[in-house]
């Protein structure tokens with residue numbers, strides 16, 4: 001996807017691929033990848049605020065927060081999870097598994 005060093009700690013970055021749209025978040029040395037589209041409406045989660053302590057990202061539209069590890073919403077109005085993807089750092093590059 002990109003070199004790990006290009007990801008800024010505590011922020012989300014959007015990646016568009018063939019049939020998917022992903023928000024990749026770096027928190028310290030960890031990387032998370034979740035579906036970029038909020039499950040409440042078509043809003044990009046990568047524009048949201050990352051909470052490093054709670055490991056969540058907040059949707060900018062109505063404020064639902066999503067757990068970066070599970071994709072589950074932690075607050076309303078979103079009630080459905082967003083997908084999560086396997087992501088790892090290999091040889092300094094962020095690599096995502098897409099099923």
Ligand code: FES
Pocket residue numbers: 038039040041042043059060061062063064076077078
């Ligand atoms: S669009 Fe994301 S919470 Fe409403």
